[in-house]
Each structure stands twice: as C-alpha cells, then as structure tokens.
Amino acid sequence: MEPSAKYLYYPGCSLKGTGIAYEESLLTTFRLLELPIKELPDWNCCGATNYMSVSETSATLLAARNLALARQTGSRDLLAPCNACYLTLRKSQELVAHYPKIAHEVEQFLEQAGLPRLDSVRVRHVLEVLYTDVGVERLRELTVRRLQGVRMASYYGCQAVRPYGEVDDPHEPTRMDQILKAVGVDVVEYNLKTKCCGGALTGTIHDVGVRLNYILLKEAMRQGAQAIVTICPLCQFNLDAYQAEIRKQTGEPIDMPIFYLTQIVGWALGGDVRELGLHRAISGKKLIEQWFTVKKEAETYV
Amino acid sequence: MERQIRYQREADLEWAHRFTQHPGCERLLSCIQCGTCSGTCPLSIYMDITPRQVIAMVREGFRDDVLKSKTIWLCASCYACSVECPQKINITDVMYRLKREAIQNNVFPKRFPIPVLAQEFCEMVRRRGRNSEFWMVFRMALRSNPAILLSMMRTGWDLWRTGRLSMRMERIQRVNELQYIPAATKEVD
Amino acid sequence: MSEQRNGHVRIGVYICHCGANIADTVDVKAVAEYAATLPGVVISREYKYMCSDPGQELIQKDIEEHAINRVVVAACSPTLHENTFRGAAERAGLNPFFVQMVNIREHDSWVHSDREAATVKAKDLVRAAVMRVYFHKPLEKRRVPIHPEVLVVGGGIAGIHAALTVANSGKRVYLVEREPTIGGHMAQYDKTFPTLDCAACILTPKMSAVRAHPNITLWTYSEVVSVDGSVGDYKVVVKRKPRYVHEDLCVGCLQCIETCVYKDSKFDDEFNLGLSKRKPIYIPFAQATPKVVVIDPDACIQLKTGKCKKSCMEACVERGAIDFAQKETYEEIHVGSIIIATGFQTFDPRRMPQYGYGKYPNVYNTLEVERLVNASGPTSGQVITRDGRVPKSVGIVLCVGSRDENTNRWCSRVCCMTSLKLAHLIKEHTGAEVYIFYIDMRAAGKGYEEFYQRVLNEGVHFIRGRVAEITDWALDPSEAGKLVARVEDTNTGFVRRIPLDMVVLAVGLEPQPDAHEVQRMFGISCSLDGFFLEKHPKLAPAPTYTDGIFIAGLCHGPKDIPDTVMQAGYAAAEAIALADTGFFELEPNTAYVVEEECSGCKTCVPLCPYQAVTFNEEKQKAFINEVLCKGCGTCVAACPSGSIKQNLFEDEEIYSEIEGVLAYA
C-alpha cells in the first residue's frame, strides 16, 4: 500500500494475539472497501487501564509516543480498533489539551526521545469509520450476501462510547445496529449493549468477571439473539472464551458465537471465511459452520 | 470489639484538599451523595465500600480507609459512573488516582491480583514496548496465586488450538526511546 | 470653563462603608481623604450606611449648610440606590441630577480581595465621578401617563389570580390564553399538597369568576404576536386562532360531539396526556372555561378534506355556532402594564433513556399519574397500569431532570411534595407498597414537614438514592415480569434491585419551549436556566428590568401553588399601583440636536429603532422627538459633527470619566 495511507492502523497488543481474528477481518474488510490502510511502524503498547492505575504521567507519555509516530507518517487518522487502545489514546490527548503540566512533560519526553511534537492526529475507532466515512447506505449497496434470518445482538462495551461519546451515543448507541441491519442481519433489542464485560477481571477476579459475562450472554439469549457482535478484542475474548465454564456452572445451554463487527461486514462484502478469522471462534462453532460454510448454497446473493 | 469511631485527627484534610486539585478530580466537592455511581456500577455489588462512599471518604480525608479498600481495584474503568453522574464528576479518574496512591504507598491488599497485574504490565511494557498477553498473565499468576494457572488451562488450550495464543515475547525496535519515560512507580505529588 | 457654565462648583463626596461590605475590602478613610484633595471637592465624608436616614441627612445638611451643589456617592450599584440619593438631594433643594453614584461594592469590594488594589480602584472611580459631575446639568424627569388597562398573558392559576385581583380593583384586564380553556396545569392535578383538598374544587370557582367578571376580557385559544411601546402605553396585537365554533353562540351542550361522524374517540386527549381519547370536535374537560367546543383541524375530516357530512353542524343547526369557514382574527389593544404568567413545561424523561420512559409502558411521569388518580380522569380514579393491572408495588423516582448537570441543574422545588402526595394517593387507591427514591427530601413550607411525617407513618418506603436505571430483565425469579429499579440505598449502603409494577418519574419543571421568543417579544431577560429574570431576587421578585412588565408563577422559576398565587397577587398589586399613580417617571436621558452644529448629513435618521429621529427638510436639520426617544445614544455616537447630545450621558461627561479613571495610568 502507498506510504501515506489514509488510515494508519494501530493494532494494539490484543490484535496480535487473542484478537488476531479482529486484525484479519479488519484488514480484509478495508481491502474490500478499497480503503488504504497501513500499520503504524514500531508502535508501542497504549498502556491500557493498567498503566493509568500506576502512573498518569507515564501512561500519557506512552500513549503520546504513538501519537508522535503517527504524525511522522503524515497520516491524520489513527485507527484504533480496540476500545481500550482507542480510549487510552484519546484520553491522553484530552489530558495534554487540558493540563499544561502534563502537556509540558509530554513535550519534554518527545524532545528527549527525538520524536516530533504532537499535532492534530485524529484517533478513530473502526465503528466510527465504518459509520461516518463509509456510511450505512454505502455498506448496504456493497453487500453481496446476507445472513438471512440470523438474529444478533450488538454489544458496544465501554470504552468506545464512554466517556466522550464520540464513537456513538453513550446511553443508546445505535450505529452498529444500523450497520448490521444494512448488511442483512436481524438485530435484536439489547439492553446491555454498553454494560461492562469486566475487562481484565476475568483474569484477576475470575468469578466476578465470568458472572458479568454470564449476565450479558443470558440477556442476549432472552432477547432471542443467536450471536453477539462486538467491537473490542477484550469484549470478544471474555464473551467467547468462558462459555464452557458458564455452561458447567449454571447448567444453561449457552453456546453462542461472538463476532467482531468487521467479520460480519467483511463476510457481507464477500470476504473469505478464513480471511475473516471466522475459524478462530471458541464458542458457537456449530452455528458458525451452519451460517458460513455448510449452508453456502443457501446464501442469498444480492 | 473493634471501635468504629473516627476521631477528627484521623482525617487528613490537607490530603483531601490536595486531592481535588488533581486532573479529573476537580469536581469532587460537587458530589451530592446521590449514589448514581454505585447504582450504575456493574461491580459495586462486590465492593466493600460503594463508589459514593469512596467520594465521601476522600472528601472528609479518610485516606487510609479508602486506599486499603477493594473498591478501587474492582473498578474496571467502564466509565458508566462518570457518564451518569449528575454532577459530572469523573469518578473513574478519581479511582485511577486512588489506585496510584495505593500502589505508591504500598497499601493495597497483598497478593490481591489486580495491583500485581498492573505493575507487571507496566514493567513489561516499559522494558519491551509491548505486552505479550500470555507472558503477562503467566507472571501475574505466579506472583499472586499460582493456583489460578490450573483453571486457566482450558482457556489457554482453546486459544492455542484456534491460533490465538502467541508465546512470542513482543518487543518494539526503538525500545531505547522508552527510557525517557519515568519508572511508573516513582510518581510523586 | 465648566465653572463658567455651571456656576461655582462645590462638590461633596460621600463614601459608604456599607457596614463591613465595603469597609472590609476598601480603605474608605483613605478614599475619603484622597477625594478631599480633588479639585472642586469641598467636603469629603465617610459613613457607615449612607443610604440610612442619618446618612441621607448628612448629605442634605451639607447641601443646605455648605452650599454643596454636586454630590458624589460611592456606595453600591446605582440600580439599587441612585433614586435614594437623588431623592435626598431633591429634598434639600438641589436638582437630583447633580448626583453621581460610584459603584464600589458590586464592582469593587465584593469582587476583589486585595485591599490595596481595591482601594486604588475605588479612588480611580471616585475621581472619575468627581470629574464627571462637574459637567452635570439640572434636568427634569420625564413623565409618561399610564394607560389603566392591564394585559395578563397566560391563564393558569397565576394568570387567573392576577387577572381577578386587577379586575377587582376596577381596572380592565385582558386575559390571553393559548389553549382553548384557562386553568393551566393546576386543572390537571388531582389533590393539592399538603392539605389534600381537590384542585378542581378550589380552581374552578376562580375560573368561572374570570368568565363572569365584567372587567375581564377573556381570549382563549389566542396568542400575543407583537408588543410595541413602553411602560404606560404598550400596543399589543393578539391573534385569535379559529376554533371553528363561534364562542358567543356555543352554549356548551356538547351535542355536536355526540353526533360527530367519528363514533369512537380515537385522537389523543391532550388534557389527559394521551391516557384517553377524544373526537375531532371536543371540549378539553368538563369544567373548561369558556365552556365552548373546539375543532381540531388536524383530525376533522371536513377541515382536512372538505368531504364530511358535517353531522355536528346538523346538531347545532338552531344555534349555528359551528363555522368551518372561521379564520384567525387579530385584536389590537393598548395597555399600561403587562403581567406575564406563561407557566412551564415538564421535563421530557425520554432524555434520560436509562429510565425507560416511552419504552416500558408502565413507566409514567407525575402529570400522567395525577390524571390516573383523579376521579374524573381517564380511569375514573382507578390506578391501573397500561397493561391493565392494579400495581402491587410502585416506585416514585425523584429528581428526574432536576439537580443534574446533564439536564437541568436546578431543584424543581415541587417534586418532593408532589411525590409525597402521589405516594399517599396511590397507597390509598391500591394498597401497593410504595417506594420513594430521593436524594434529599425537601419539605419546607407550611404544613409540609408534617405531611412528610404522615406519609412516613403510612409505611411508604423512603430509599435515599438516585435510581441508576429501570430495566425489565430479571436476575431473580421474583423479578420476572416486573420492572426493576437498580439503586444504591445510601442509607444502608446496599445496592438494591427493587421489582416494581409501576414506575413514576417525578419530572422536573422547565421553561416553556418558546420562553426565549416570549422574552424577546416583551423585551425582558432570562436567567441562565431560561426562566424569566426578575428585577431583584429578594426585593423585586415580580417586576422585571423592563418597566411596566411583571412576571408571575412558574415562568419565573419552579414554585408551588401558594407561592405562585402570592407572586401573582404581588404582580397585580404592582400593576394596580402603577395604574393608580397615573404616570411613570423616566430618566431624562434623551438625545437632542444642537441645530447650529448639525450638517444635515442624515446619518442618524435610519439608526433610530424608534423613528424618533426625523429630518426637517425645510431647515435641513435632524430633529429628535423626545417623547419617542428611549435614550440609547446610538445616534449620539454616530453623529459625525457631534451635534447630537444626550442628557445624562453627555460626551464631556463620559470623556471626563475616561480621563478620571485613567489619570494615573
């Protein structure tokens, strides 16, 4: 791809590990949409919530390095698909903008590290790019196949819509719903679309984390959803990875595929199952096979 | 019996005053103790003191009671409280601030996994520029509660067979640039 | 030079301590000593309270004994006491316009803490006034006559009470109401707190009294569309919307409604907030005043398509009151003063999606529940949820759209008491468990705390906590099929989930959606919250900054019925007093043309918004009509030859002030 691609891609650590399918589907979707995208060279970890818990200054510096690197490339849009990365980068911008002391420290650090001063890099989330830059109507037009009659719940998680509400409305986000509907999915009502999945809690205070995910899954089922669509690698992981454990604990027959938005959009645009990382699911494998491979002949071509 | 009374000399009002000067904590004094934060919080049901009580305690200078609470470590930074607060208090930022003070003062619950995770994480990121999920979880478990590793076996296997578990130690190229970031635990003010 | 024009100038300077209000921050003694050194100053004094009788006497004595002929008073804002000191001067035989005030309280001691800087500022301001007062001229106050008739805008309890009070004093009142009937929000209420007497029983007699009063002209279904003029003579145009029924012919027999081609009522009834239905031809409620039907042009087949058999007309054939050709008409009236009582709207809880209003049918707002518990309401007083059940548990959520930076910052004052009342009534009607979720229970008022005690003792649950969300998903079998309120019970410190059959949102009170248009039309101000601004928060809570315009009721801010009635009576008293005085004194700050200097360029003519400036073609000079001039000074500033002057704000006066404040810069 050309050197100064429109979108500079900031993967964050998860998209290189547990969230690899998010990266695969994102790049596939962007290719199908003919949106130029390029990975930010030598990016570092955003710091996530952990760094902020230890040092505000260091956390901001860590995030600032990425923003400075982005500026070096000449692209204006820094695309962070992970909710935590998105917010951490955005928050560091806010801290720099509102607190001169922090701004000063950032300036000093960048100078020492030989990096350029911060400029107006726009931190973007995938959902926002799909909704604003591409648009629901365009996605509808580009859709080549539809998941006829499949009911899904859209789950936004926390840090994309809160606290700034720039990706979508913090109370009642609808953009993912609109996109999913446009590409042919039946979207069910879902009260918990912005309730927290617990983030890293599944790894630290395991029972609490799993309980939160149980509630999310159960409510989705109650609303008749057959799958949940996410926009964050951690949400996807939490909802996907512990279903067996939840089944064992509660005895409830929960086995639900958890997708990334880019997997669903990418498939609707004609992407290949493996290219979209759909084979990497842990839960709901049967349904995934049914929808995306076995019943291939049943696909409706538009 | 343990006496529950608080003498006024135990209240660190100077600390409380300084607290409201920190980024994000400016509106703390506007709190009307309505409890929307606690009601909204998905994790308040596990907390020893509710977020509302945290604010009341901070405001009244009961520093030690707040710093040793599990509440601040249960906060998953979902920002629901900050968005709902009728007084626009950035409760999430208040929690972050308290976490930092707790770590600096070493008063968090020992072998409690969350502060350990945070420190491990920072250490790894500062040294290598990236976080390798597998190694981070592994080291955290070793330091806090190795028994957890057993329960994680299944998840690990699931991830492994779907190609989502990378054991590579990630590292950025220009790691030298990170040396100018002060060691996280040294933050003072 | 000024001595030549004004005779021998002898200035007295008076610095007020205002108790400690000024003296704590400004070194008043130093200011007085400094003032004494200024040219023309004969006497300089400081005193604890200049506005008190002894303070005023001090000035009067100096005028009489020391032949002081210019007075500078450094005290509070001129908007507060300028008239006081002018009066003092006048009583001592000095023209009142030889007084100049210096604002060293609101503009100095109250906003600065550095004593040294505040004192320097006070000296600068006093010096400027001393230099300015040099040039003052004797002026005469202008008097405008007051038209005795009064306009009341808004026919809720505030407007009704104000109109009756003014009318009872023998003056003619025009009462204009936008809706087809007067009565306002109060007509929708069931009982009133804390006495629980029925709202209709106390309101409807007043409504009929308005209708019957010989001094009141009642125009319902009408709106004020323009206001011109000023105190004493406001020219007001009122639009009377067509109700397609002749008010003077309709007797309110309601047979037309019965015979309407719509057999069933199928349009949302506004008065019952959509909880019941009405026909295209309807009467808002049984006691509507005037008791005249109205036709909804958006629902009536005849008005929409012109193709109806018009059975209503047939029913009314004898009286012939129905007239589909009726058009809107305009009335022009002249009044001396105006009372604005345009009321409020309730907060739309859809703005807080976490409470599920509009999503869950069993979530109500307080106004809807007022109709539900009302014996003449849509359910004849039975509390039944939208899905037809008698609720066993009811939650009342307070501060919905109040005390919230995300919606409205203010406390709406009445919701605590309204909720107590509704809790009592719901319990009485259904025997349900009632939960009141509150942040602070505000029951200040005569008999209010006692009522709170009564409801406490009836076993209503008071849960101190702001509800985080209302949902319909059950985490426990006991919650199945119910709404659930998630809340921190801050008294116990538990986060609780409380299953409810019915949720009542105690919605806050807001300015009317068109308050800003009304504000502009009448030339008054709004406070930051959007409610109309009173002239003084303590001492003039019904007058506005615009003379002859008064505000009453909730258009000024949330208040309960007794406070509304009191303010309405007060506004009426002010209007009566103004009319009885018969004249109003205006500041003599008009502009005038010095003809010899006018070059006839006509720059000023189009600038005047009041057409007070005209051009005398014969003389080729501009002319200012002093009666029309309001004293803004725009023409003065624009005149290229400097031939337009303004009394009280003469160029040399302002230049001296500029020079004065900057003498040491």
Added chain:
Amino acid sequence: MEDRPVSDKLSTSVQWEPIIVAFFCNWCTYTAADLAGVARMGYDPNVRVIRVMCSGRVDPQFVLDAFAHGADGVLIGGCHPGDCHYVEGNYKTLRRYHLLRRLLRDLGIEEQRLRLEWIAASEGEKVSKTINEMVEQVRALGPLRLSRRFKEWDAELASLEAEAQSEEVVAHV
C-alpha cells in the same frame, strides 16, 4: 492632578499592571457585573467600568480617547444579539467594533487590546471570566503607554520641525 497616592500597586514604577477601561451597557452587562458582585465572583481589579445606556452609545472616539489617556485595553460589553434593550443597538456596536479593530491595527495598536463581548444580565460568571481573560491577554501584550509615546512623538516632531526650520533657514541664507 496631584501625585499618585503612596500605596499604589498599579503604579508603573513598581510592577506594571494593565488598566482596562470597560464600557458596559446598563441593561445587560452592567447588571451582569452587579450580579457577579452579588455572587462574589472575584476577578482581577484592573478594570474600570463606565456605564452607558447601550453599547451603541460607545463612540469609537471613546475607545481611542481611553487608549490615548493610558488604557492598556478597552472592553465593550453589550446584550446578546437579538436581546438588545434598544432593539438593535448592539448590532451597531458590532459594526463599529470591526471598523475600530482595523483602525487600531493601522495605528499599530494590537487588535486584542479591544474586545467586544455579549454578556446577558444573568451571566455574572461571564463578566468575571471575560475580565480575567482580557487582563491576562493584555498583560501578555505588555504596556501600551500611548500617553507617554505622545510625549516622545511630540519631542520627535519638535526636533524634526526644528531641523526642518534650520534647514529652511540655511536654504534662505
């Protein structure tokens, strides 16, 4: 006039502090400043308010006169557009303000020394905020001291004149 009082913090000798002359309209901004006082919303003591009935009364010459007499900044406060007590006086102020800013620029006076702000009667907070901002801004610009520069200019002119005259004399001779 007489000497500056002894305890003068604003005197130029010790530490320069900007002086701002403010023209506030009677109905909105002056009332708002009163409100700021009632609510004790403190602000920098560098401002001197002159009351006019309408911001439309502010003759551009007032502004120039203030600068000439030593003001470092001039603030004009009027009602919000559409809210003018005199219907549209503030629109006229706005037009004059734009012209004045250009004039000031041509005269070599920084435009930021003149500010026009719409402040409604209820916006006490805005009075305090605006004044503080402006004091800050003018402080950053430094002293204008036009009145002193007049003397310098006069002296300069006088010497130029003398020079010209002597040259004339020479020429005549």
